[in-house]
Amino acid sequence: MSGKVVLYYFNGRGKMESIRWLLTVAEVEFDEVFLTTRDQYLKLLSDGALMFQQVPMVEIDGMKLIQTKAILNYIAEKYNLHGKDIKDRVMINMYSEGLMDLMEMIMMLPFTPDVKPKLENIQTKAKERYLPVFEKVLTGPIYLVGGKLSCADVQLLECTLMLEEKFPGILAGFPNVKSFQGRMTQIPAIGRFLQPGSKRKPQPDDHYVKPVMEVFNITLPLP
CATH class of the missing domain: 1.20.1050.10 (Glutathione S-transferase Yfyf (Class Pi); Chain A, domain 2)
Structure with missing residues (x-):
């Protein structure tokens, strides 16, 4: 995975999906590390990878970026998707x-x-x-x-x-x-992303919700 953009998140949409969309339109290949256990999350914390103890986290250009808006802005600037001025x-x-x-x-x-x-x-x-x-x-x-x-x-x-x-x-x-x-x-890249088998995630279900609750040690439904 050396040199390739790597996304750290759950195997579902959430806040990472907009990042997947933007990388796809920029035609940037990426790998994904799916969080399925609390130990994975704690390891990222102990490694100092999560500035505010939150995901999404994206490895790109030798950096570990967090905060969705900051990540989107970086990708948009890098790939000329953020206007002319x-x-x-x-x-x-x-x-x-x-x-x-x-x-x-x-x-x-x-x-x-x-x-x-x-x-x-x-x-x-x-x-x-x-x-x-x-x-x-x-x-x-x-x-x-x-x-x-x-x-x-x-x-x-x-x-x-x-x-x-x-x-x-x-x-x-x-x-x-x-x-x-x-x-x-x-747009060709979007057309491909909308096809079955792409890295676009389906609507969230229990298979997405359960790992989120377990990783963050949430035992009650969110309000």
């Missing part, structure tokens, strides 16, 4: 932060005892707060910022696919977003 970057970051807020609500569902009210809240916020923003900005442009593919575009695709898994037809009232989604899936 500081004004582009701040717009990209605003879009990305909003998308991450929405995706994190979905990420928490597997750890939620009563998902029905959570689902209703997510659907409402997606339709009233988040999707209208992207529907408006995509009225003319092919991409969100500067006429050029960026990490925000990749996250928007990831987010809309997650939403459609939970709420089929949710994009019916957002034709510009749906057209954008169709354009993005025509």
Whole structure:
């Protein structure tokens, strides 16, 4: 695995999935080390690899990076997916932060005892707060910022696919977003990532939740 990017996380989506997406679009090969036991996590802690005792952790360019946003920004900068100047970057970051807020609500569902009210809240916020923003900005442009593919575009695709898994037809009232989604899936690297057998992870289930609970020594459902 020498020289190759290595991802340390669970064998599931979570916060690492956006990193997998961005590396895929940048056409960067990566290996994965899946955490399945608490001892693995404690070993990373004792080695000093986890600055804030958290994963995701990514080995890249001789560094051990943590904090999802920092990792995404590094990859975006390195592979020219972060705009042409500081004004582009701040717009990209605003879009990305909003998308991450929405995706994190979905990420928490597997750890939620009563998902029905959570689902209703997510659907409402997606339709009233988040999707209208992207529907408006995509009225003319092919991409969100500067006429050029960026990490925000990749996250928007990831987010809309997650939403459609939970709420089929949710994009019916957002034709510009749906057209954008169709354009993005025509990118060869993305097309390959969407095929069975890729490193894209499926929707989380008990096989994902159980190791997370065990590694972090969580015995009760999260609130």
